[in-house]
Amino acid sequence: MLKLWGRATSMNVQKVVWTLEEIGVAYERVDVGGRHGALDTPAYITLNPNQRIPTLQDDGVTVWESNAVVRYVAARYSEGVLWDRDPGRRAQADQWMDWMQTTLFPDFSAVFFAVVRTSPQK
Numbered sequence: 001m002l003k004l005w006g007r008a009t010s011m012n013v014q015k016v017v018w019t020l021e022e023i024g025v026a027y028e029r030v031d032v033g034g035r036h037g038a039l040d041t042p043a044y045i046t047l048n049p050n051q052r053i054p055t056l057q058d059d060g061v062t063v064w065e066s067n068a069v070v071r072y073v074a075a076r077y078s079e080g081v082l083w084d085r086d087p088g089r090r091a092q093a094d095q096w097m098d099w100m101q102t103t104l105f106p107d108f109s110a111v112f113f114a115v116v117r118t119s120p121q122k
């Protein structure tokens with residue numbers, strides 16, 4: 001069965017979970033990262049040398065980097081639905097995924113950590 005490594009509170013894990021649930025493919029999620037730790041174990045580093053989540057294992061294939069994982073799952077299990085056969089239409093999804101990761105997120109994360117993850121006293 002497909003195995004997804006990463007705590008449920010991670011937005012990068014959540015985007016993979018969302019994709020898997022939309023497709024309806026069976027998977028097992030393993031809590032690692034955050035308070036669960038384990039990202040610095042030799043076994044996990046073998047899977048993902050970045051020591052980050054998510055990481056996906058599927059039938060001999062290991063994929064890390066959340067957008068790559070989403071694309072892999074869509075291509076493998078949802079061809080013609082989430083994985084559009086038309087490259088032009090697929091590029092529309094790709095551009096927003098990559099925009100979020102590379103353009104929006106760096107600015108958004110500064111605000112998020114300052115406002116949501118920092119105590120009011122600080």
Ligand SMILES: N[C@@H](CCC(=O)N[C@@H](CS)C(=O)NCC(=O)O)C(=O)O
Pocket residue numbers: 010011012013032033034035039051052053054064065066067
């Ligand atoms: N660009 C990477 C970012 C991965 C990332 O930074 N993941 C965070 C969680 S959102 C992480 O691993 N944090 C360490 C931890 O949870 O312990 C991706 O999209 O997969």
